Amino acid sequence: MARDRKLNTDERILWGKVARSTRPMPGKKDQLAELDAFLTEVEVEQQTAAAAKRPSETDAGPTVPVVSKTRSGIHHPLERPVKRKIAKGRVPLEARIDLHGLVQSEAHILLLEFLMRAHERGMRHVLVITGKGSSLGSEGALKRAVPMWFSKPEFRYFISSYETAAHHHGGEGALYIRLSRRHGERS
Incomplete structure (x- = not known):
């Protein structure tokens, strides 16, 4: 893989999640802070987009419950x-x-x-x-x-x-x- 290739948005998000689960090497905390700022910015944009997609309470029509895609973290064993x-x-x-x-x-x-x-x-x-x-x-x-x-x-x-x-x-x-x-x- 070329070292000068830039990561796309999805790759940066994935890399940020992986990087958050590790301890930075000495002298590399600045890069982690930059990545954290990017991830926070993306999360805010996603929340804003989700809020814009939700119908307002004044709109007529049935309300649809919002289902979270995250899971509880508890996995059950295979049957x-x-x-x-x-x-x-x-x-x-x-x-x-x-x-x-x-x-x-x-x-x-x-x-x-x-x-x-x-x-x-x-x-x-x-x-x-x-x-x-x-x-x-x-x-x-x-x-x-x-x-x-x-x-x-x-x-x-x-x-x-x-x-x-x-x-x-x-x-x-x-x-x-x-x-x-x-x-x-x-x-």
């Missing part, structure tokens, strides 16, 4: 029959990503991009391999971190539920993820 079908291959895993050997910052970005692409393509079930963390005295950084990431706003929109994978798919070192349906999609 047992669904997990069993995935394990037996009757429900296909449409994509997989292996995060072995990555540091958390790299894994976070790659996982978010992977889930966004899978969600855009309408996929429902994917496999995320974190590894078991077999180093001495370690439980595995990614094995612990990935489920915590799923409650963060940037992941919450894409994930409906997740569960530890079956033994032949990686067991404790992998997760089955059910992606949420795209807006307006049925069954």
Whole structure:
């Protein structure tokens, strides 16, 4: 990728969300402050646009409740029959990503991009391999971190539920993820 390429608005918003979840390197706080100002400006513009689209209370006609696109942050486990079908291959895993050997910052970005692409393509079930963390005295950084990431706003929109994978798919070192349906999609 060319270093002099400018990010478009959507890319800057996504990068800003990722950057907010990290600690800036020494001397880079100015760039983070600039990014925060941009994100705040975009959020204000989105709120203003949403307010302009809402019908005023004096307009005649039925009122439509506003449904929030954000989720509570609590993911429910996959139902047992669904997990069993995935394990037996009757429900296909449409994509997989292996995060072995990555540091958390790299894994976070790659996982978010992977889930966004899978969600855009309408996929429902994917496999995320974190590894078991077999180093001495370690439980595995990614094995612990990935489920915590799923409650963060940037992941919450894409994930409906997740569960530890079956033994032949990686067991404790992998997760089955059910992606949420795209807006307006049925069954």
